[in-house]
Amino acid sequence: MRDGDVVEVGDLAVRVVATPGHTFTHLSYVLLADGRPAGVFSGGSLLYGAVGRPDLLGPRHTHTLARRQYASVRRLAGRLPDQTVVYPTHGFGSYCAVGAGGADTSTVGRERVANAALTQDEEGFVAGLLAGLTEWPAYYTRMAALNAAGPPPPDLSPLRPATPAELRRRLAAGEWVVDLRTRTAFAAGHLRGTVNVGLDGSFATQVGWLVPGNTPVTLLAPTPAELAEAQRELVRIGIDRPAAASAGTPREWAGGGELSRFALATFADLAAVRAHRPVLVVDVRQRDEWAAARLADAVHVPLHLLAARRADLPGGEIWVHCASGYRAAIAASMLVVAGRQVVAVDDDFDRAAAAGLPVAYDSAPRHATR
Known part of the structure; x- marks a missing residue:
């Protein structure tokens, strides 16, 4: 499709408008009713003040794409009447956009x-x-080539079952064996x-971000x-065929062996413990979350950097937190693999100050050192 093409989609007519934002070939799709614009699918470029990321093609293109996005949004808005409805092309919270709000349309x-x-x-x-x-x-880098080449037909047939012995072999080889259960069940x-x-x-975002490319992934679920x-x-996200899988329970996967837990x-528990003894607090949120508000004496290690930097963390007990508990449990599981004693904070960060913990703002992150 090219800029200006009109395509019939069922009872709808769609006009394609070139709007560089995410990449040089980013497109918006204008819905036509009786030949007049009625709606537009425009992703992060024209939705609730959100903007598409101009850095996904690397630093060499970032400034150029930012300026092209500015021009393309103005061009698109200049061609559409005020009543034209704007629809998202991906979910809010997507890393493809910056500053996206939480409503469905504009x-x-x-x-x-x-x-x-x-x-x-x-x-x-x-x-x-x-x-x-x-x-x-990190998987965005791999997705560019996959999207350009075109994805193969998906194979969603049941995965090959993995025995306890195979799971042990895969873990010993350094492969990723991912437990899909809730953090409460996993911790137990x-x-x-x-x-x-x-x-x-x-789930998909974190697996794609954390698992190195070409590393086999095995899935466990009830x-x-x-x-x-x-x-x-x-x-x-381009992981077309996990290596193996097993449906069952932790005891079945362990083959009678000992289970781990944290x-x-x-x-509030963290505040109570720190009143009696020092513990290392690790914040695994992203840089912008840390900058907005953080525990004053926490060490900042974003989750996607934890595997590379967990050996740098000082010894002793670790309490790890994020914004809600989901990423903290991922981090805790990675630290347990490394043999650390860890507690995962399964709580909303907004409750930290009310629990009596010191919250700081507007200073540079303090990173872990040896």
Whole structure:
């Protein structure tokens, strides 16, 4: 499809409009009713003040794409009437966009007063966009080539079952064996060496971010249905065929061997413990979350850097937290694999100050050192 093409989609007519934002070939799709614009699918470029990331092609293209996005949003808004409905092309919270809000739709008229590209001059827009960029999942690099080549037909047939002996071999070889259960179930008992990435959170994003490319992945879950759900999620990020899987219980996966476990706690529990003895607190949230608010004496190690830096953490007991407990459990499972004594804070960070913990703002992160 090219800029200006009109495509019939069922009873709808769709006009393609080139809008460089994420990449040089990013497109918006305008829905036509009786030949007039009625709606537009526009992702992060024209939705509730959100903007598409200009850094996904690397630093060489970042500034150019930021400026092209500014021009393309203005071009698109200039061609559409105020009542045109704006729809998202990916979910809110996606790492593809910066500053996305939480509503389902907008209008071009609303964007004229909310979108930075339509309310600022070009230099102000570019400076603000670049300043707000955060880390993005590592699998995005692999996805560019996969998307360009075209994905193969998905194979969602049941995965090959893994025996306890095979699971032990894969763990010994340094492969990733991922337990899909909730953090509460995983903390209570799990196969030693496995990592918890629950299906009840950002499963595919975290697996794609944490597992090195070409590393075999084996899935564990209570039921075949959960394994099938995980397969569907992983296909969407280019992990087309996990190496093996097993539906069952931790004791079945361990083959009668000893299970590992770790404690879950709240921020109030952390405050109570620190009143009696020092513990190392590790914050695994992203850089922008840390900058907004953080425990004053916590060590900052974003989750996607933990595998490389966990050996740098000082000895002793570790309490690890994130914003809600999901990423803290992933981190805790990785630290247990490394032989550390760990407690995962399964609590909302907004409750930390009320629990009596010191919360700090607006200073540079303090990273772990040997």
